[in-house]
């Protein structure tokens with residue numbers, strides 16, 4: 112393997128914003144296939160099927176995809192407005208847990224609500240494209256800021272991560288993986304232990320791939336190995352991303368995150384969460400209020416196209432779990448890194 116690294120991206124606006132290009136994450140790491148989207152239904156399906164996934168990336172894709180699709184809407188303002196509102200509703204029904212989707216949709220809704228009645232459709236399309244571009248740029252900037260705030264917190268040695276929180280999960284750079292990369296760049300000698308992240312293997316397929324692209328030392332483990340690695344002293348810290356954070360600092364993230372936090376607590380290992388401020392939902396106090404997406408049973412029963420279980424076995428498949436604030440050492444945001452109980456102090460900065 113060479114030492115050359117390259118920048119990974121999940122999505123881009125093309126043709127002056129008339130098309131959204133998505134790297135199909137279902138096909139990684141085997142194939143790098145870019146898909147072009149110009150309509151709402153294929154965009155909604157791309158989000159639902161995890162063609163694009165990761166809380167910030169879902170928001171970026173929804174914004175850029177709606178902007179692109181608006182070029183296919185009616186030329187008369189009233190019909191155009193109705194189609195935009197219908198599109199906003201359809202996209203809001205795709206995945207319920209990541210709050211970043213709803214933040215992005217609210218930003219585009221605000222563009223429509225703020226437009227004067229005489230504003231031509233062409234001008235609105237341009238404003239949507241700009242709003243999506245700004246949303247993506249802000250996401251990248253927040254991720255860089257998180258890296259700056261969080262890098263010094265990571266110790267040398269093994270750093271466990273769960274799911275995928277890198278450039279693929281965001282507008283670029285990454286959240287938890289962005290912090291890991293920033294620590295690596297400042298010379299912290301670390302090795303990333305990558306949870307495979309069943310059932311959809313975001314760790315094994317995506318995080319392992321990204322870390323190899325970036326030249327960061329990584330070791331893949333099955334999810335059920337994390338406790339043994341900690342008991343053997345191989346893990347010095349854990350860091351994960353978030354799909355939604357409540358006022359008291361409870362964190363929804365990929366299913367299995369809670370188990371990692373409990374293991375860290377038992378082994379007295381710091382457990383960090385890295386997320387942009389847009390992931391904090393100030394309307395929710397408690398983690399129990401976060402809507403948790405339930406996904407199809409066959410994602411657990413079937414692996415690589417092969418049925419691995421009795422076809423009729425009952426299955427639970429929540430996509431996310433909630434880690435209570437008490438198990439979190441610090442939440443790293445673009446505004447700074449604090450203990451969860453001090454999270455709201457960052458809100459005024």
Ligand code: MRU
Pocket residue numbers: 161164165166167209273274275276277280281285286287313351352353354364365366430
């Ligand atoms: O179901 P996914 O792959 O969209 O879940 C992604 C996660 O849980 C990530 O950890 C989270 O979105 C943070 S990504 C920066």
